[in-house]
Amino acid sequence: MSLPLHHPGDALLMDYAGGCLGEAGGLVVATHLALCPGCRCAVAELDAVGGALLEELEPDALAPGALDRLFARLDEPPPYEEPPTPPRIAPPAVPSLIPEPLRRYVGGNPAAMRWRMMAPGFQCVDIPLSRGERARLIRMKGGAAAPRHSHEGLELALVLDGGFSDALGQFARGDVAVGDGSIDHKPVADPEGCLCLSVTLGRLRLTGAVGRFLNPFMRL
Amino acid sequence: MERALSSFFPSPGRHARLVCGRAFAFNAAMQDPLPPAAAAMSPDDLLLAVGRARDRAAFAALFGHFAPRLKAYLRRLGADAQGAEELVQEVMLLVWRRAETFDPAQASAATWVFTIARNRRIDALRREQRPEIDPDDPALVPDPVEPADRTLETAQDSGRLRAAIRALPPEQAELLRMAYFEDKPHSAIAVERGLPLGTVKSRLRLALDRLRKALRDPS
Ligand SMILES: [Zn+2]
Numbered sequence: 001m002s003l004p005l006h007h008p009g010d011a012l013l014m015d016y017a018g019g020c021l022g023e024a025g026g027l028v029v030a031t032h033l034a035l036c037p038g039c040r041c042a043v044a045e046l047d048a049v050g051g052a053l054l055e056e057l058e059p060d061a062l063a064p065g066a067l068d069r070l071f072a073r074l075d076e077p078p079p080y081e082e083p084p085t086p087p088r089i090a091p092p093a094v095p096s097l098i099p100e101p102l103r104r105y106v107g108g109n110p111a112a113m114r115w116r117m118m119a120p121g122f123q124c125v126d127i128p129l130s131r132g133e134r135a136r137l138i139r140m141k142g143g144a145a146a147p148r149h150s151h152e153g154l155e156l157a158l159v160l161d162g163g164f165s166d167a168l169g170q171f172a173r174g175d176v177a178v179g180d181g182s183i184d185h186k187p188v189a190d191p192e193g194c195l196c197l198s199v200t201l202g203r204l205r206l207t208g209a210v211g212r213f214l215n216p217f218m219r220l
Numbered sequence: 221m222e223r224a225l226s227s228f229f230p231s232p233g234r235h236a237r238l239v240c241g242r243a244f245a246f247n248a249a250m251q252d253p254l255p256p257a258a259a260a261m262s263p264d265d266l267l268l269a270v271g272r273a274r275d276r277a278a279f280a281a282l283f284g285h286f287a288p289r290l291k292a293y294l295r296r297l298g299a300d301a302q303g304a305e306e307l308v309q310e311v312m313l314l315v316w317r318r319a320e321t322f323d324p325a326q327a328s329a330a331t332w333v334f335t336i337a338r339n340r341r342i343d344a345l346r347r348e349q350r351p352e353i354d355p356d357d358p359a360l361v362p363d364p365v366e367p368a369d370r371t372l373e374t375a376q377d378s379g380r381l382r383a384a385i386r387a388l389p390p391e392q393a394e395l396l397r398m399a400y401f402e403d404k405p406h407s408a409i410a411v412e413r414g415l416p417l418g419t420v421k422s423r424l425r426l427a428l429d430r431l432r433k434a435l436r437d438p439s
Contacts, residue, residue, distance in 0.1 A: 003361070010428055011406040018399035019338040023348045025405075030351040037363035040353070044327070045435055050338065051331030052381040053400050059288030060295060063305055067283050070309055071276070074316055099359035101351035130348045174361070 004036045004174030008156070012178075013039060017046030024133040024199040027102060028156045028176065031197060034099035035174035097161050102197060106137060110161075110195060115139060121189075122146075135199045140164065140189035154201045155179035157187075161195040164188060263329035271319035279319075283312055286333050296401040297341055307344055311337045328378040346403075384434035392427035395420065 008016075008029050015021035016029045033040050096108035105127050106113060115123040121144030127135040138157075140146070156178055163172040164187040171177050177187070261269070261278065263285055269278035287308050294304040314336050322332050342350045353360060385393065398404045406424060 003364075011424065014396075014399050014424075014428075015405040018396075018401075019342055019350075020399055020403045020405050023351065026349075027351040030353055034353045034357060034360045037361060037365070040363070045432065047327065047335055048331045048378060048381060048435065049385070049396065049431055050334040050400050051328055052378050052385050053396065054286075054289050054293055054334045054337070055330045055378065055382055056385060057289045057292040057296075060292040060304075062287050062291055062308065066287065066305060066309070067280060070283065070312055071280075073309070073313060074276070074279075078317055096359050100354035100357040103357075103359070131346075 002172070003038065004032065004172075004176070006169070006171055006175035006177060007036065007039055008032055008176050009178070010042075012156075013042050014046050014049075017043050017050060019050075022133055022201070023129045023131070024135050025156065025201050027105070027127075027129070027135055028158050028197060028199055031099060031102040032158055032174065032176050034101075097195065102160075105135075110137070110139070113137070120144075133199075135197060138194075138196050138198050140187075140194040140196075142189055142191040142193045144193075145188045146186060156199050156201070158197040159194060160197060162193045163190040164194045164196075165190070264324045267315070267319055267322050267329040267332070268324065270316065271322050279316060282315065282329075286315070286330075287312055290333070290337050293337060293401065294341060294345075297345065297403055299341075299345060307337075307340060310344075311340050314340065330378055380434045380437075381431060384431050388427055388430060392423050392430075395424050395427060 012021065012025065012029055016026055021029065029039075033043060096103060097110065098106065098108050106125060113125045115125055118124050118138075121141040123139045125137040127137065129135060137160075140162075142162075156176060157171075159171050159173055159175050159177075161173060163170060163175075164177075165171070166177070166187040168177070170190075171187075261281065263282060266275075266278040266282045266285075269275040270282065290308045290311055291304045294307050295301065299307060311333070315333060318336070322329070327335075339350050342348050385396070388396070395406070399406060406420070
């Protein structure tokens, strides 16, 4: 299997490692990480930056007795650990097209999902996330062209199967396309069609000017 | 290779290697006098001692080192003093319970503790899931490079990385702190700071180049 050619880029990877990227962006980044050893390595380095920053913080003394309080709890039985919601789906016998962490949100079998028609040649499954964020699985028929649309923020698309092309190149399994208002990209699905995860990071976290900043940066 | 994330999972195939023997000075927040042995151990050694032997003196030393930094971390991210104290307790309890999964070949103790605190903070303060890979997922594309061949191992020398962070010009260091400590995606920074976009972009680039050089430079 070939490795991805289009990556989320340093800014998004750092936001993910730093913990400030929301669940929707995190879902795209982490699912890309499952398919991209290079970005896994980059995130490991950025985690190490977090460790170093923690070391460099000016210590803030705890209230007296904090250690005693903790020692009194060490022998508590671990609480029942709530399973992550949505619950993790058991790995399929045959590696799925859909890796973790996405699989625990939608399952591993696209044929079993409830697809809804968006436009001719386009179907989607909505993925509800916390705090009102949303992600979508999108299935495009071969040759389907995305209708022109304006980006309200930063749009991330991760290809899971098949692929598409736009002005910025060809995108295949594992590739992340970063779309914003600065580029009139009009993806056209490859002949075999395309299955992708799509999220829009809205104005809550991103402003309109951001795309112009992020996009060229993230394609470095 | 996935250092920090997979360090939450035991990796039986890989021998834990101790690669750093930094001497470590603990700060005055220590609440119990330590046996001299524990006082001289690095955080990595202490965490290994906790994981292997449930060593309470080592855990007290770890607490003395990390708890005040964790409190500072959580306060910078918006927790009030009491909320930060409570979260520090929870994070350190997770450190105690998960210590046996710590693998110093994959991350330093500080990095490992950071990832636990970061995730706990997202859960507790932002009430969000944090999507993460599953290292055992058969759909995960394996690293074509054998871990033993990777220069990432030198990341174990977190001292070099810290020195590089200290040496960053203030405006570059600030960009890092906003992403790690202030819950502000880079995407939002330019606007908030009123900086030209190109300036933010080149500052982040410069900062990362320096840090990666520190991580990868074998000297
Ligand atoms: Zn990548």
